[in-house]
Amino acid sequence: xxxxxxxxxxxxxAANARLDADGMLSAFADDAVVSDEARRHAxxxxxxxxxxxxxxxxRAVFTPETCRMEDGIAVVEGPTxxxxxxxxxxxTFRFALRGDAITALEIAG
Numbered sequence: 001x002x003x004x005x006x007x008x009x010x011x012x013x014a015a016n017a018r019l020d021a022d023g024m025l026s027a028f029a030d031d032a033v034v035s036d037e038a039r040r041h042a043x044x045x046x047x048x049x050x051x052x053x054x055x056x057x058x059r060a061v062f063t064p065e066t067c068r069m070e071d072g073i074a075v076v077e078g079p080t081x082x083x084x085x086x087x088x089x090x091x092t093f094r095f096a097l098r099g100d101a102i103t104a105l106e107i108a109g
Contacts, residue, residue: 005064006074006097008100011027016055021048021052032044032047035106059083063078063079064077075095093105094108
């Protein structure tokens with residue numbers, strides 16, 4: 001049974017499944033920030049570079065299994081599989097949203 005995801009997260013996940021960097025980037029606000037592997041990526045140019053390096057280069061696809069809200073943050077959990085050591089791994093994505101855009105994303109194992 002598919003899980004219900006907020007619109008910008010659906011956009012991000014669908015584009016990720018296609019390994020579509022532009023589609024993934026389109027889900028983010030201009031001033032968005034991503035925290036992944038103890039690194040911070042701020043703004044569209046930096047986030048685009050992170051998408052190309054972390055996702056597209058590794059063919060890493062996240063498959064959401066659960067989604068819940070915690071203090072206004074969408075917490076989405078599931079496996080990420082791709083061409084990287086240890087694949088698949090289980091990750092938690094914490095999305096802050098404003099309207100139809102992701103303003104912050106924190107990824108943790």
